[in-house]
Amino acid sequence: MKLGRYGLCGLVGLLTVMLIASGCSWRGGGEPQHQTLSGTWIIAEDVNDPSARSESNVYYEIFVRAFADSDGDGIGDLRGVVNMLDYLNDGDPETTEDLGVSGIWLMPIHPSPSYHGYDVTDYRSIHPDYGTLEDFQVLIEEAHKRGMKVIMDLVVNHTSSEHPWFLEAAMDPSSPYRDWYVWRDEEDSPIAVSAAGGPAWHRSPGGGADYLGVFWSGMPDLNFDHAAVRREMIDIGKFWLELGVDGFRLDAAKHIYEDLSGDEKNPALQERNLAWWKEFREALQEVNPDVYLVGEVWDSSPARVAPYFQVFDSAFNFTVGELAISAAAREEDSNLAFTLERMHGAYDTASGGGFIDAPFLTNHDQNRVMSNLRGDLNHAKMAASILLTLPGRPFVYYGEEIGMQGVKPDEEIREPMKWADEEGGTSAAGEGVPSLAGIPVSAYAEAMTRWRMPRHQADTPSVLAQQSDPASLLHHYRALIQLRSRLPVLVSGTILQLDLEPAQLMAYERRDGADRVLVVHNLGGSEAEAILKPDAAGTAYERLVAASSSDVEVSSGEEGQLHLKLPPYSTAVVR
Incomplete structure (x- = not known):
């Protein structure tokens, strides 16, 4: 049996885990009342106060070409995104039919000879396939009305060879x-x-x-030793901020200056990159002091990522996705929380305490989550439960919330969003989807498949089909994002791992000041039970505040112990 590091988290009691059932259900008499979130999730009534809700801090990544087509030409566009904003966040915290995200990240929307847009030919225009600057301003205005920020990809490392x-x-x-x-x-x-x-x-x-051209012959690198280049890229950033953009996802952030010998540890090289990004940030803050910058710093070493928090608010955390998917697939703890403890210590020091972690499962450059998990719905739910109970600003790749599949090449991990099945456009119950802005969902499905016929989505239930299924992956994502807005400690709190046996259990404490909760995931296909004892100061976890299933059971034991029983593939949050 492994012993938990209770000196780190303020617990000294041994958590004993047994595969037996005992105690009484949360649904039992005398227990706190609970309410239902989206799908099968439940939350204690006394922590579901609308006046105390905050932002979920979850951002949603959109490939505009593949998301929603408003004009029937077979290509996703900005007006299509506008039409689907209520699906992402309808602006009403009382409703549960939307995802409840706090922001959207748009992959490149500039003119480009490629389908993906990472080789730009005009930095101050919109790709004609996607619409106009006026369309983009409508998108920003409508997103802001619903309480969502808008960040966009800015590719400054290189241009298109056709620029x-x-x-x-x-x-x-x-x-x-x-x-x-x-x-x-x-x-x-x-x-x-x-x-x-x-x-x-x-x-x-x-x-x-x-x-x-360090990525491809079609992407010649810009020379950032040239003052005119630096001025132009700063002016481009200011241009979009003045239009209302809230920030940027900065592509290839560590490749502005490149060591062609392949030595990524070259400290002088990193200092040159950081000097540029500092110049860039300070200039943008003249337009928007709160501009949000998240960098793509794809590196396995936290020591090499940490310095970028001197200039970025966030850097994408690639390690989280690897460990979360591994834990879900293998049905055992991957020491993710302990890894984050060490990472966050380094990031906190580098940023002076101002960093926002940006975890995600996969993105547009990686095989999709559901394909990595071989189509296993239970595993996909557990990966989501891990991601969306972690600190910081999680990013969700479009279609991840419905289990879209896809493996490289890149075109096949960027297939059209599956709003509805190709035939009929309604669920089995015949229910429509109000979030589709009155446009028949069949029109969306048919139009998008004219751009690219999906090869991986035959087994993916559509948004429409999942809306009528409380046990669907879509409802699971909605509930988790709602939970973050109702339990702010999940957004801003620190993370500390607890080691449990058997290995199918993953647990970590989330603490923000005096508030602390314990998140426990049963990653396995069998039931498990934990006994939580008070710490040396007599402080104990007392009750369940949220769970992914009403079959989670809690009971009070001797000497202030809390008994927690988890059915297979479930999550519980105790306070």
Whole structure:
């Protein structure tokens, strides 16, 4: 049996876990009253006070091309996103039919020759497939009305090879844009490997010197040693902030300056990257002092990620997804909470206490969660339960909440959102979906499949089908996000791991000042029981405040003990 680190979390009692049933149900007489959240989740009535609710702090990632089509041309667009905002957050905290997210992140929406948009040809315009600047302003206004922030992808590391700047620079060595990019004579430097694993240098379409493109030949790197480049990228950021954007997701944030020898530990290189991002942030704060910046710093080392919290509010936490999915798939604790304890210590020091963690399960560059979990609904629910009870600002990739599947290549992890089945457009009960803005859902389904016929969604129940099923993954996500808004300690509190036996149990304490709750997940397919004893000061967990099932049972034992019984694949929160 493993002993918990109770010196860290203020508990000294041994949590004994047995696969036996005892105690009385939460539903029993004399127990606190509870209310139902979305689906099967329940919450204690006395912690469900509408006046005490806060934001969930959950953000939702949208690939506009694949999300919702408003005009029937088969391509998702900004007006389509506007039509679906009530699905994400209807602005009314009393309703439970929306996800309740606090913000949305739009993948690139600029003109681009690619379907994905990470190779930009015009930084101050909207891709014509998606609409206009006026459409974008409507989206911002409507999102803000519902209490949602809007952040957008900003790709400053490189442009498209079809950007007018690059085309002029490549064809005319005397062009003022020549120094906006990085060039070499072939004999002057050795072959270097790019961030994507291929060659970093590419033959110029104008002949002569090669140009640097650390991701792909279609994405030539900008030269941030050139003051004009830095000024232009700052002006672009200000342009979007003045239109009402609340912040940016910063693509390839650690690749602004690249060590072509492959030495990612080069401290001088990191200092140059940080110096640029500090200059960028300080300039943007002239327009919006509260601008939110979340960086893509894809690195397995917390020590190399931590310094970026000097300039970013958040950096995506790739480790969380790996550990949460592993725990759900293997049905055993992965020491995720203990890993986060150490990470957050480093991030707290680097940021001076001002960091916001940005955990997620998977994103647009990774195989989808449900595919990683081989279509197992119970495992997908447990992965969600872990993610959405962690501190910080969790990000949910569109379609994750309904279990969309997909494995690389990239196009197949970015398939159209499955709002409805292709035929009929209604659930088995014949119920419509008010959140679809009065447009028949069948029209959405048919239009989006004209852009790209999904290859992975045959077994994915649609949004419409899941809305009428309380046990669906969609309802599970809705309930978890609602729970965060009703228990603010889940958003802002620290995290401390408790070690339990058997390994199918994962537990961590969330504490914010005097408020503390214990989250316990039963990741396995068998029932489990825990006995929680008071700590040395006599403080004890006393009652259940939320659970994913009404079959979770609690009872009081001797000497202030709390007995907790968890059915398979369930979560309980005790206070």
